[in-house]
Amino acid sequence: MIIRFGYVSHALDLWEATPAKTMTFARYKKLGHETALEQLHKIAEMNLERTRRIIHYNIAREIHLYRFSSSIIPLATHDEVEWDYIEPFRHLFEEIGDLVKAHNMRTSFHPNQFTLFTSDRPHVTDNAVQDMEYHYAMLQAMGLHNESHINLHVGGAYGDKKAAVSRFHENIKKLPGPIKQQMTLENDDKTYTTTETLDVCEKEDIPMMFDYHHYMANHTEDEPLSGILPRFYKTWDRLGLPPKIHISSPKSEKAYRSHADFVDADFIRPLLKELKDLGTPVDFMIEAKEKDRALSKLVEDFSKIRGVKRVGEATLDV
Numbered sequence: 001m002i003i004r005f006g007y008v009s010h011a012l013d014l015w016e017a018t019p020a021k022t023m024t025f026a027r028y029k030k031l032g033h034e035t036a037l038e039q040l041h042k043i044a045e046m047n048l049e050r051t052r053r054i055i056h057y058n059i060a061r062e063i064h065l066y067r068f069s070s071s072i073i074p075l076a077t078h079d080e081v082e083w084d085y086i087e088p089f090r091h092l093f094e095e096i097g098d099l100v101k102a103h104n105m106r107t108s109f110h111p112n113q114f115t116l117f118t119s120d121r122p123h124v125t126d127n128a129v130q131d132m133e134y135h136y137a138m139l140q141a142m143g144l145h146n147e148s149h150i151n152l153h154v155g156g157a158y159g160d161k162k163a164a165v166s167r168f169h170e171n172i173k174k175l176p177g178p179i180k181q182q183m184t185l186e187n188d189d190k191t192y193t194t195t196e197t198l199d200v201c202e203k204e205d206i207p208m209m210f211d212y213h214h215y216m217a218n219h220t221e222d223e224p225l226s227g228i229l230p231r232f233y234k235t236w237d238r239l240g241l242p243p244k245i246h247i248s249s250p251k252s253e254k255a256y257r258s259h260a261d262f263v264d265a266d267f268i269r270p271l272l273k274e275l276k277d278l279g280t281p282v283d284f285m286i287e288a289k290e291k292d293r294a295l296s297k298l299v300e301d302f303s304k305i306r307g308v309k310r311v312g313e314a315t316l317d318v
Helices: 025-031 033-060 087-102 122-142 161-174 194-204 212-217 225-234 265-278 291-303
Strands: 002-008 065-067 106-109 149-153 183-186 208-211 244-247 282-286 309-312 315-317
Touching: 002 291, 025 033, 033 065, 033 087, 065 282, 087 122, 106 122, 122 149, 122 161, 161 194, 183 194, 194 208, 194 225, 208 212, 208 225, 212 244, 212 265, 225 265, 265 291, 282 291, 291 309, 291 315
Parallel strands: 002 065, 002 282, 065 106, 106 149, 149 183, 183 208, 208 244, 244 282
Antiparallel strands: 002 315, 309 315
């Protein structure tokens, strides 16, 4: 069974390579529109060039999974800032997409926690649609809109989880169909359990992004891994892609829900055992503070386990 590894946004082993340099709206107003627009262009171009550099780094390191930063384009969805953030940079978007496709890299986006579809306030849903359209527009510009995914959490419970889930099913209708086709939904560490998230995914035909750390922080006795994983796998059937799993470990017992700098291999081993028994290839997205460094360390740690063979710089045969 093959497991491939990836990481989120920043390649820490590259110098000056953050793809998420930004500008606040307060700074935008202070500069004035024309000067601010020049700065926005410079920042967006820099973020895209750094993203391209990171993709080259991933290719050299044989890293097949990567999550783009959601902050590549500053102020892209701000109501009081209107600017064309696609056309001036189309050559960079296309170059990034061509590299991703040429090297069979699996990419994604993960908007922030305010992009949700469970609110009873219409403007929150409208903002969520706008944010999803922003991410999808970047994927379209890269030519990755039919293969990359945009991952969300179900959203808030607002004191009534059943009503909130009903609103999700209603509000998600506002999302254009092609964008919904590229959605995934992730289980939470506090609110929606894996089973509850699976219920939503199955009803909406949305693949689930299984977060093991969140599962460990928020599950009940009637949610054993052996029962959940086959259901999770099935949500990916229509895509013909390996199911994708988020991997991290607790910062400490006290700060259990916080991500540690690296990933504790022992924390993941129970999952590894269940996955091996099922024998289905999966992809691991590392969500640790040390990003690509955490990926390298975890692959090395796992490769020391009996029965695990390293078959690439970021790929294991378990």
